[in-house]
Amino acid sequence: MKTAAAGALLALILALGACGREQQTSAPPVTEREIADAYGRKVAVPATAQRVVVLSELDLDAALALQVTPAGAVNGRGSDRPPAYLEKYTGAVASVGDFAQPSLDRIVALQPDLILAGGQSDPAMLEQLAAIAPTVVSFYPGEPWQDSLQRIAVALGRPQACEPLLQAYRARVGKLRAALSGHRGESVSIVRLTPNGPMYMLGEAFAGRVLADLELTRPPAQRQAGAGHGPPLSREMLADIDGDWLFIGNFSPDPRGVAALRDEPAFAELRAVQTGRVREVDAALWTVVGGPVAAQAVLDDIEAAFAARGNSL
Numbered sequence: 001m002k003t004a005a006a007g008a009l010l011a012l013i014l015a016l017g018a019c020g021r022e023q024q025t026s027a028p029p030v031t032e033r034e035i036a037d038a039y040g041r042k043v044a045v046p047a048t049a050q051r052v053v054v055l056s057e058l059d060l061d062a063a064l065a066l067q068v069t070p071a072g073a074v075n076g077r078g079s080d081r082p083p084a085y086l087e088k089y090t091g092a093v094a095s096v097g098d099f100a101q102p103s104l105d106r107i108v109a110l111q112p113d114l115i116l117a118g119g120q121s122d123p124a125m126l127e128q129l130a131a132i133a134p135t136v137v138s139f140y141p142g143e144p145w146q147d148s149l150q151r152i153a154v155a156l157g158r159p160q161a162c163e164p165l166l167q168a169y170r171a172r173v174g175k176l177r178a179a180l181s182g183h184r185g186e187s188v189s190i191v192r193l194t195p196n197g198p199m200y201m202l203g204e205a206f207a208g209r210v211l212a213d214l215e216l217t218r219p220p221a222q223r224q225a226g227a228g229h230g231p232p233l234s235r236e237m238l239a240d241i242d243g244d245w246l247f248i249g250n251f252s253p254d255p256r257g258v259a260a261l262r263d264e265p266a267f268a269e270l271r272a273v274q275t276g277r278v279r280e281v282d283a284a285l286w287t288v289v290g291g292p293v294a295a296q297a298v299l300d301d302i303e304a305a306f307a308a309r310g311n312s313l
Contacts, residue, residue, distance in 0.1 A: 035154055037137040038119070045134045048157045049114035053096060053107050056118025057083050057284065058145065059138055061291030062152040063116070064089055066161045072096040072110045076284050078251030083284035085297050108132055116152060119289070142204040142227035145291055152291075165292040172299055173213045180214060180306060187219045189243035189272065192287040193250040193258060197233050200241050202226035207247075207286045210298045219243040229287065238266040245305065246272035249283030279305050 032044045053072040054060045060073045064086065072094040076083035080098075082090040094110060097103035107115070107129070115135040120126055129135040136155045139148035146166055153162035188211050190201040200219075201208055204227040208218055217223075221230075221240040233240055250258055258280055261267050272278050284290075285297050 033157075035136070037155075038140045038143070038148075038151060039121075039137050041137070043134050043136050045136065045155055046113050046157070049155075051110060051112045052114045052116065052156065053110055053112040053133070054116045054118075055096075055102055055120065056099070056116070056138070056289065057086075057294070058148055058289045058291050059116040059118055059152065060086060060090070060093075061293045062138075062149050063156065065149075065165055065292045066153055066156055066158045068156050068158065069093065071112060072107065074099045074102050077288050078283065083288075083294075084282060085285055085294065104128060104132070114155065116155060139289065142225075144209060145206060145289065145295060148289075149291055169292060169295055172296065173210075176299060176303060177214045180216070180302075183306065184215050185217060186245065187217050187243035188245040188247065189219050189222060189241050190286055191241045191246065191248045192229055192283055193248055193252075193261065194232055198238070198241055198248070198261060199229040199232050201229050201287055205229070205287070206289045206294070207298050210295055211302075214302065216302075227289070235264050235266050238264065238270065242270040243272055244275075244277060246270065246278045247281050247286055247301070247305075248278065249281050249286040251283045277305075 031047045033047055034042050034044050037043055049068075051071040052063060052068060054063055054070045055074050057076055060070065060082065063070050070093050073082060073090065074096055075081055075098050077099045081087060081095070082093065094106070096106040096110070112133040115129050115133050116138045117126065117129055117135050118137070119139050119141055120129075120137055126135060126137070138152050138155065146169075149165065150159070150162050153159045190205065190207050190211075191198045192201065200222045203218060203223045203225055206227070208222070211218065219240070219242060230240070248258060248261070267273060279301065281301050282297075285294050285301070290298075
C-alpha cells in the first residue's frame with residue numbers, strides 16, 4: 001500500500017513536535033480547564049496533559065499528528081499491536097489491551113492525567129475510567145473526522161496544531177478531486193472481509209467521507225445512514241458490494257480470505273472484478289475511524305488505484 005504522503009506528513013509533524021515538547025517542560029504547574037466532550041459532558045482536564053492514554057485508532061492517529069505521543073493506547077482493531085500505518089511511530093507507546101476491552105490495571109499503572117475514550121458510550125466503563133483520570137469521549141459515531149480532530153486538539157491543549165493538518169488535507173483533496181474529475185459519478189465500494197463473509201461499510205463511514213470529499217459516490221446499498229457496516233453477506237448477496245471500483249480491507253494477514261472470495265462465481269461476475277478495478281487495502285485505514293494521517297493514507301490508495309488505470313494524476 002502506498003502511504004508516502006501520509007508518512008511524510010506524520011514525519012514532519014513529529015519532527016516539528018520537538019520544539020513544542022521543550023516548551024512543555026518549562027511550562028508553569030499544570031492547572032485545570034473545563035471542556036465539553038462529544039456527548040456535551042463538562043470535563044475538567046489538565047491545561048497541558050503529560051501522560052495521555054488513548055482508547056481508539058482515531059485518538060492515537062490524532063494525538064500523534066498533534067505532536068503528542070501517548071503513554072498508552074489500545075491495540076488496533078483485529079490486532080495485537082497498533083494499526084500498521086502508525087506502528088513505526090508508536091515504539092514508546094505501551095499497550096493497554098485490545099480495542100473495546102482495555103485493561104484498567106494497565107491504564108492505572110501508566111498513571112495518566114488524561115484519557116481519550118474514543119466513542120465509548122458505556123456509562124459504567126466511563127465511570128471506571130473517570131475514577132482513574134479525567135476522561136473525554138472524543139467523538140460520536142458518524143461525526144466527520146475533522147470535527148473529532150478539533151475536539152481532540154482542544155482536549156490536548158493544542159488547538160493551534162489543528163488547522164495546518166486540516167489545510168493540508170483540504171489542499172490535497174482539491175488537487176486530487178480536480179485530477180479525478182473525469183471519474184465523477186463512478187461508484188466506489190468499501191468492503192471489510194470477515195470469516196463470516198464480506199461486509200460493506202455504510203454511508204457515513206470514515207473512508208466513505210473521504211470519497212465524498214473527492215466527489216466520488218458509493219453503490220446504492222452502501223448509501224444508507226450509519227458509520228458502521230452492514231451484516232456479513234452470503235454469496236447470493238455479493239451484488240451489494242459491486243461498484244465501478246472495489247476496495248477490500250482485510251484485518252487478517254492470511255491472504256486466503258481474499259483468495260476464497262475470488263473463488264466465488266458470483267464475485268467473478270461483479271463489474272469491478274471484470275474491469276480489473278479491485279484493490280486490497282489495509283482494513284485499519286478503510287474500515288475503521290481514522291484521523292488526519294489515515295485520511296492522507298486513504299488518499300494515497302485512491303491516487304495509486306486511479307493512476308494504475310492510466311490516468312495522469
